Amino acid sequence: MPSKRLLLVDGHGVLYRSYFAIKSLTTKDGRPTNAVFGFVRVLRQLMQVWQPTHWAVTFDGGIPAERLLRLATYKAQRTPMPDALRAQFPAAEEYLERAVVTAIRMDRQEADDVLASLSRRAVDDGAEVLIATADKDLFQLVNERVHLIAPSQAAARIGPEEVREKTGVDPGRIVEWLALTGDSVDNIPGVAGMGPKTAAKTLNAFGSLDAIWDRIKDVEPARIREALVATRDQVESNREVIRLRTDLDCWPGWERMEARLEDPVRLIPFFEKMEFRTLARAAQEPSLF
Numbered sequence: 001m002p003s004k005r006l007l008l009v010d011g012h013g014v015l016y017r018s019y020f021a022i023k024s025l026t027t028k029d030g031r032p033t034n035a036v037f038g039f040v041r042v043l044r045q046l047m048q049v050w051q052p053t054h055w056a057v058t059f060d061g062g063i064p065a066e067r068l069l070r071l072a073t074y075k076a077q078r079t080p081m082p083d084a085l086r087a088q089f090p091a092a093e094e095y096l097e098r099a100v101v102t103a104i105r106m107d108r109q110e111a112d113d114v115l116a117s118l119s120r121r122a123v124d125d126g127a128e129v130l131i132a133t134a135d136k137d138l139f140q141l142v143n144e145r146v147h148l149i150a151p152s153q154a155a156a157r158i159g160p161e162e163v164r165e166k167t168g169v170d171p172g173r174i175v176e177w178l179a180l181t182g183d184s185v186d187n188i189p190g191v192a193g194m195g196p197k198t199a200a201k202t203l204n205a206f207g208s209l210d211a212i213w214d215r216i217k218d219v220e221p222a223r224i225r226e227a228l229v230a231t232r233d234q235v236e237s238n239r240e241v242i243r244l245r246t247d248l249d250c251w252p253g254w255e256r257m258e259a260r261l262e263d264p265v266r267l268i269p270f271f272e273k274m275e276f277r278t279l280a281r282a283a284q285e286p287s288l289f
Contacts, residue, residue: 004127004143005007006257007052007289008115011059011103013133014042014151015092019085027275032084035093037276042151043101046132047259049155054127057096058114059089059105068112070237079188091274109248112137116244119146121251137183139163140174140244168200176209179238188238190286192227202233209239 018038025034047055072200096103104114111134111190119129119141129146133140138148139158148158160171169177182190194202201220206212212219213232219225228235231234264283 002126002128004054004122004125004254005050006053006118006122006127006129007046007050007055007259008118008129008131008213009043009046009055009057009151010115010131010133010135011057011092012111014099015039015085015088017084017151018042019088019136028140032088033274033276035088036095036274037279040095040276040279041094042132042226043099046149046151050130050131050149052259054254055259056102056104056109056118056252056257059103061106061114062108065112066110067241071188071241071277073187074241075186080254089195095267095270098270099262100260101254101264104252106248106250106252109245111141113245113248114250116141116246117248117250120246136167137186137242137244139167139171140242142171145162151173152167156228168197169203173203173208175239175243176203178242179209179235180240186241188241189231189234190238191224191231191235193223196229198224209235245284 002232013272015035017039018041019035022034022038024034025037043057053175063075104118105111106114112133115131115133115138119131122129123143124144125249127145130149131141131146132149132151134150134152142158142160142163144150150158158166163169163174167174167177177196177199178188180191180194180203182188188261191199202212202224203209206215208220212228216225216229219228227276262283267283268280271283
C-alpha cells in the first residue's frame, strides 16, 4: 500500500454544482451562501470517507492560449458565471485558508491541467491519487494508482474498469475517443455520425487513432469512413486540445498539502459569519479525522 494518499479536488466544479444544487440559501442580509455551503459539505464528506494523508483544491486560472489557437471556439458557448456564484469564491478560499487546505490556481491554466500535473508528480513519488471531479476529460488520467471520485457520490471511485464500462475504451484511449466524439460541454466538434459507441467500436477494432488513419480504407461503414476523411484535421486538432498537460510547475510540496485536524478556533468564526449553524455546531464536536 502507498504510504501517501493524495486527494485532489476540482474546486471550480464543486462550487458550480453546489450553486445550482442548493437553492435560496443566503445570510440574513441577503448575501448568497449556497455554493460555499455545498462546497464545505462536499470537502468534509470527501475527507471523512477517504481520509487522505494529503490534499489540495484546484481552481481555474483561465484558458491556455495554445488551446484557443487550435480551437478558437473552445468553451465559447458557455454562459457567463452568475454574479451570485462569482461573489462566493472569496468565501470558499477563506474557508480553505482557515481549514489549512492548499488552494492552487495558475494564471492562464485550466484546473484540469493542474490536476493532471499534480497527479503525475504524486504518482512519481509513489503515492495513491484520488481526484474528485465530474469532468470526463479526467478519465484519461485513470490508472491503477489514479482513481476518480464523483463529488456527488463520494463513496464510489472510478478506476480503469469503470472507465471501460462507461466509455467502451481503456483510459489510455480516452483522448482519442473524445477527439472522435467531440465534447459539447467544451464546444469541441466531433465526427458527424460518430457517437460514443461507434467511436469506441472503431478504436477497439483498429487499436488506436493512428491505426485508423493508416487503414482508413478498411473502416466500415462507408459513411463513417467518409466522415473521418473529411474531418481528419479537426480530429487531430481535437486530440491536442483534449490531451491534458502533466508538466506544469505547480507542485506545492508534500508538507503544504498535509491533511490536518480541523481547528474549531479558526473555523467556527467563519461558519458563524456565513450563518452555517449546523457546521458551527459540528466544528465544536470531536473530529473524526
